[in-house]
Amino acid sequence: MRVGTIVFAEMFKEAIKPAIKMQIDFGEELGIKKSxxxxxxxxxxxxxxxxxxxxxxxxxxxxxxxxxxxxLVTGFIQPDGGIILAVPDKKTANGSRLA
Structure with missing residues (x-):
């Protein structure tokens, strides 16, 4: 797993279930990826x-x-079914590996 910064986000209108499509910057080595x-x-x-x-x-x-x-963006499923994103508590370099 790696950390990246969301640089673009919009509602994914074509999705069957409500969703947000994003572009995430994983740094110079990995570039920007869609999710x-x-x-x-x-x-x-x-x-x-x-x-x-x-x-x-x-x-x-x-x-x-x-x-x-x-x-695949990661998160934690809440009791109500919603998802809270897995995020670092301090800013880190894009592309950093999760240890």
Whole structure:
């Protein structure tokens, strides 16, 4: 898993379940990767810009409607079914590995 900064986020209107599509910057070595996450219970797209998140980047790409997802954003499932993103508590370099 690596950490990256969300540089673009918008509602994924084509998704069957409410979701947000994102572009996440994982640094110079890995670049910007696309993803989608069902995190609309706790997040709006505009509040995600600049937020760092932990994501799995070595899964195969997956077609989600018109979006080719290149990474899996991680989070914690809450009792109400919503998801809270897994984020570092301090800013770290994009592309840093989770130890």
């Amino acid at each position: 989608s996450a069902q995190i609309t219970d706790y997040y709006d797209p505009q509040t995600l810009i600049g937020k760092q998140v932990a994501a799995v980047i070595n899964f195969p790409k997956k077609q989600i409607g018109p979006l080719m997802s290149e990474c």
